[in-house]
Each structure stands twice: as structure tokens, then as C-alpha cells.
Amino acid sequence: MAITLLSSPLQGFTDFRFRNAFHHYFGGIDTFYAPYIRLNGKLKIKQSYQNDLQLENNSTTNLIPQVMTNDADEFLFVVKYVQSLGYKELNWNLGCPYPMVTKSGMGSGLICNPTKIDEILKRAHNETDITVSMKMRMGYEHAEEILDTFPILDNYPLKSIAIHARIGKQLYKGPVDLEAFSRCLDSTKHKLYYNGDITSVEAFQKIQERFPSIDHFMIGRGLIADPFLPSMIKNNTNEYPKNRWDIFSEFHDTIYQQYDEYLSGPTPIKMKMLGFWEYFSQSFSNPQKTYKAIKKAGNQVKYKNAVSEILSKERKLS
Ligand SMILES: Cc1cc2nc3c(=O)[nH]c(=O)nc-3n(C[C@H](O)[C@H](O)[C@H](O)COP(=O)(O)O)c2cc1C
Known part of the structure; x- marks a missing residue:
């Protein structure tokens, strides 16, 4: 069906x-x-x-x-x-x-x-x-x-x-x-x-x-x-695409950029993305650590570094 x-x-x-x-x-x-x-x-x-x-x-x-x-x-x-x-x-x-x-x-x-x-x-x-x-x-x-x-x-x-x-x-x-x-x-x-x-x-x-x-x-x-x-x-499968984290990364950057343009100032974009990461982190190998790393990132540069670090760790594990 x-x-x-x-x-x-x-x-x-x-x-x-x-x-x-x-x-x-x-x-x-x-x-x-x-x-x-x-x-x-x-x-x-x-x-x-x-x-x-x-x-x-x-x-x-x-x-x-x-x-x-x-x-x-x-x-x-x-x-x-x-x-x-x-x-x-x-x-x-x-x-x-x-x-x-x-x-x-x-x-x-x-x-x-x-x-x-x-x-x-x-x-x-x-x-x-x-x-x-x-x-x-x-x-x-x-x-x-x-x-x-x-x-x-x-x-x-x-x-x-x-x-x-x-x-x-x-x-x-x-x-x-x-x-x-x-x-x-x-x-x-x-x-x-x-x-x-x-x-x-x-x-x-x-x-x-x-x-x-x-x-x-x-x-x-x-x-x-x-x-x-x-x-x-x-597709009735448990298999992720081989470039899973690349796709996720592009998706993340796309929504980040759009919310950043729409929301003014560093705090609203931080809160917006933190909201998403409460969910995103659940499919990472260590959800709590992942969420904490994002939460800790105090400014936009640190946030971007935290995301790329998280993703490169995940790529190595997969
Ligand atoms: C933060 C949040 C916002 C939601 N907003 C709506 C909404 O605007 N309209 C709606 O019908 N349901 C809303 N829901 C309920 C979800 O659409 C869904 O019915 C519920 O989470 C159960 O499905 P799930 O277990 O697949 O998430 C919301 C749920 C959450 C957690």
C-alpha cells in the first residue's frame, strides 16, 4: 500500500x-x-x-x-x-x-x-x-x-x-x-x-x-x-546516504543564513538555532554533549566553529 x-x-x-x-x-x-x-x-x-x-x-x-x-x-x-x-x-x-x-x-x-x-x-x-x-x-x-x-x-x-x-x-x-x-x-x-x-x-x-x-x-x-x-x-531502509553529514551541513547553513537575515541581533539567532539543536542533537552519537557544545558557543563565530567541529567528529564516526 x-x-x-x-x-x-x-x-x-x-x-x-x-x-x-x-x-x-x-x-x-x-x-x-x-x-x-x-x-x-x-x-x-x-x-x-x-x-x-x-x-x-x-x-x-x-x-x-x-x-x-x-x-x-x-x-x-x-x-x-x-x-x-x-x-x-x-x-x-x-x-x-x-x-x-x-x-x-x-x-x-x-x-x-x-x-x-x-x-x-x-x-x-x-x-x-x-x-x-x-x-x-x-x-x-x-x-x-x-x-x-x-x-x-x-x-x-x-x-x-x-x-x-x-x-x-x-x-x-x-x-x-x-x-x-x-x-x-x-x-x-x-x-x-x-x-x-x-x-x-x-x-x-x-x-x-x-x-x-x-x-x-x-x-x-x-x-x-x-x-x-x-x-x-x-524507501523502507535504515541506511543513511553516504554523504549524510554533508547534506545535513548544507541544510543547516541554509536555514542558519535565512534566520540570520530575518532575525536581528546575535541573541535571537542563537535562541532560534538552539531550539533546533534540541531536536537535531538527538540524532547525533552523543546528544547531550552535542547540545552542550552548541549552548556554550557564546557568539556567532564560536557557534559556527562548534557546528563544524560537531560535524567533523560525526563524519569520522560514520
Ligand atoms: C514546539 C511544538 C510546536 C507545535 N506546534 C503545533 C502547531 O502549530 N499546530 C499543530 O497542529 N500541532 C503543533 N504541535 C504538535 C505537533 O504537530 C505534533 O502533533 C506532536 O508533536 C505529536 O507528533 P510527533 O510525536 O510526531 O512530534 C507542536 C508541537 C511542538 C512540540
Whole structure:
């Protein structure tokens, strides 16, 4: 069975600069989801969201915008905006676990409110011709919450429901709940995508064996930690290309240069790259030492030296 791999959005990481460079150097991803647009009460799209979605900034072919809201007017406003750029689909985020979000009834805090979900979907479908897809957890407090939303969701022609197989309360900790995901498969007519902890080819294969009916898989953190992962999954191999670290190095330099141009001053670029290295370091032989070496680098020259030292060590080991 042919599989489709989707890049799960990470706000602060998978913006257009990252996606374009990723697509160019690694490939393996069929569809990218953009991190969410959030309006915070004002009917205005922030410039950074606009930059992220404008077609001229994106060289990846399939990009799907995402919104996080619990307000129908906001939803419709974002629909109009993404349609004005030419997008045909809008993904709705019902997964974000952070208390600031969930306490105001958004993200995974909205899963327990099928009435509200119904109201928004009804207006989206009555008043626009956008295709809606969902990205959800299975609940905030417990994994059965989603089961009460399925009868509502089944009334609408949603394209798909991507499920991160955790509950909001877990944040990103603890295991994914595959039993509960399996119950979801039996409880809706919609096409489900699997999301959560695909961090290696073996982890992917285990999920695929457990859920043979699933053919769409979303990868979030695993793709940043090991950008070769999607193409290795696609090629069904554990082997890295021979020039693995050269490719990684070019990718790194590309995103570094772009973030350096965009962010002003040494501290923001340092923080940006340190964020990436929290993930990148996980696929290096000594993750902790690698991360520490980057963290310690006090200025841009030291940072560049630290990166080339880390990479040359890794080349010798491979
Ligand atoms: C820092 C961070 C930012 C995230 N931002 C988003 C987001 O903007 N939209 C979204 O749907 N999910 C977001 N997520 C969730 C991921 O897309 C994904 O669903 C989750 O990490 C589980 O998949 P994974 O184990 O493959 O990473 C974010 C996760 C992290 C760690």
C-alpha cells in the first residue's frame, strides 16, 4: 500500500524557511501543514503568518494552512484569507495542549465541546466552499472525549482527521495511547491520519503493522530530530546516504543564513538555532554533549566553529 507522509506543524520551527530547505535537501514529505494562525480576538492576520503562507515564499508543492480558534467569525475570516491566497483547504487545530490555550476553550480544550464544534463547522460549510480537515488529540482530560465529537464530525464532509494519539493533559509526555486510537478507527466514518512519536523507521513500522488500514502518517518532532527519517521510511531502509553529514551541513547553513537575515541581533539567532539543536542533537552519537557544545558557543563565530567541529567528529564516526 502506498503511504502518504505529512509534516506535522511545529510553531516556531516548521515555517516556510524550514519547509523549503527541508524539501530541497531531504524530501520524503508529501504534504506540509503550516503552523497555526491565531487571531487573539482581532480580525487581522499577523505579518509573520502572512509571510509563512504567501505562495511566493513557498517552494513546497502541497501546503495546508491551519487555524486555531473557537470562534466562528474568526474561522470564516481565516477561510477568506487563505482562499484569497489560493488555498483550498483549512486545517483546524483541536490539539494544542497548553493551559493558556485550553483554559480559553481552544486547541484540545475544545474537544469536549461538540456543540461549539458543530456551530463552527456548520457556518464554515454553509457560508464557504473551503475543504475542512481536523487535527486533534483524543481529548483534554480523557481519551473518550473525542468519541462524543465523532457523531457531529460525521455530519460534515471533512477531508480527514489527523489524530495525535495523546490527551491534552499529557502535554508531550507519557506514551501514545494506541488502544484509544484504535477505538477512534471504529467510531467514525472519516479518514483518520495517525500522528505521534514516529521517531524511527522501526517506530513507523510498528504503527503500520498495528494499524494496517492507515495510509497517512504525520511526523512532527521526529522529522526535525532526524530529517532523513521521512525519505528512509519511504524507501523502507535504515541506511543513511553516504554523504549524510554533508547534506545535513548544507541544510543547516541554509536555514542558519535565512534566520540570520530575518532575525536581528546575535541573541535571537542563537535562541532560534538552539531550539533546533534540541531536536537535531538527538540524532547525533552523543546528544547531550552535542547540545552542550552548541549552548556554550557564546557568539556567532564560536557557534559556527562548534557546528563544524560537531560535524567533523560525526563524519569520522560514520
Ligand atoms: C514546539 C511544538 C510546536 C507545535 N506546534 C503545533 C502547531 O502549530 N499546530 C499543530 O497542529 N500541532 C503543533 N504541535 C504538535 C505537533 O504537530 C505534533 O502533533 C506532536 O508533536 C505529536 O507528533 P510527533 O510525536 O510526531 O512530534 C507542536 C508541537 C511542538 C512540540
